[in-house]
Amino acid sequence: NAGVTQTPKFRVLKTGQSMTLLCAQDMNHEYMYWYRQDPGMGLRLIHYSVGEGTTAKGEVPDGYNVSRLKKQNFLLGLESAAPSQTSVYFCASSYNSRVYTGELFFGEGSRLTVL
Amino acid sequence: KQEVTQIPAALSVPEGENLVLNCSFTDSAIYNLQWFRQDPGKGLTSLLLIQSSQREQTSGRLNASLDKSSGRSTLYIAASQPGDSATYLCAVPPLGGNQFYFGTGTSLTVIP
Numbered sequence: 001n002a003g004v005t006q007t008p009k010f011r012v013l014k015t016g017q018s019m020t021l022l023c024a025q026d027m028n029h030e031y032m033y034w035y036r037q038d039p040g041m042g043l044r045l046i047h048y049s050v051g052e053g054t055t056a057k058g059e060v061p062d063g064y065n066v067s068r069l070k071k072q073n074f075l076l077g078l079e080s081a082a083p084s085q086t087s088v089y090f091c092a093s094s095y096n097s098r099v100y101t102g103e104l105f106f107g108e109g110s111r112l113t114v115l
Numbered sequence: 116k117q118e119v120t121q122i123p124a125a126l127s128v129p130e131g132e133n134l135v136l137n138c139s140f141t142d143s144a145i146y147n148l149q150w151f152r153q154d155p156g157k158g159l160t161s162l163l164l165i166q167s168s169q170r171e172q173t174s175g176r177l178n179a180s181l182d183k184s185s186g187r188s189t190l191y192i193a194a195s196q197p198g199d200s201a202t203y204l205c206a207v208p209p210l211g212g213n214q215f216y217f218g219t220g221t222s223l224t225v226i227p
Contacts, residue, residue, distance in 0.1 A: 106158040
């Protein structure tokens with residue numbers, strides 16, 4: 001059982017380049033999340049999705065775009081990378097309903113460096 | 116907005132000692148509270164999930180308690196081992212919300 005899988009795990013970009021991080025989950029979860037983790041800042045929510053075809057902004061959405069075309073996949077895009085986006089990115093998913101929020105599962109992370 | 120605090124930020128103990136990690140939150144209207152472990156360079160691994168109606172959960176040497184009225188949770192680790200060295204984070208999803216709020220974690224070092 002793979003759980004939450006992120007690709008790529010490492011990437012180095014030059015300022016202004018674009019890239020997409022892919023998150024895939026095989027637990028049939030409705031909710032998916034993208035976080036970034038920086039030293040001293042903790043985990044900060046970038047964007048999230050409450051179901052296929054939906055996305056919403058989190059705490060730090062600027063400079064990022066997301067798409068949820070299929071329930072199992074949640075893509076995070078950087079259109080024009082900046083050094084401030086150097087970080088470790090985590091995808092997570094959870095089972096949620098109108099009256100219940102379930103356990104949160106994380107991927108292994110994607111380490112992005114922007115030069 | 117929910118505020119989640121974890122004190123201390125870092126803790127160092129000798130092997131074999133029992134220890135308690137703390138998590139405080141400002142809004143008691145939560146679905147549950149989850150404790151995670153994060154090893155350096157790795158993702159977050161779920162340790163325990165306590166539903167809002169529960170008082171505690173146990174898994175092996177770990178015991179987590181929840182007191183919603185006071186906005187507190189504790190993670191008790193019995194007979195600590197060097198392999199327990201990691202950062203421990205807590206997270207809460209508020210009622211009616213769509214996201215989880217995280218503490219900044221407690222970095223635990225168990226000295227052999």
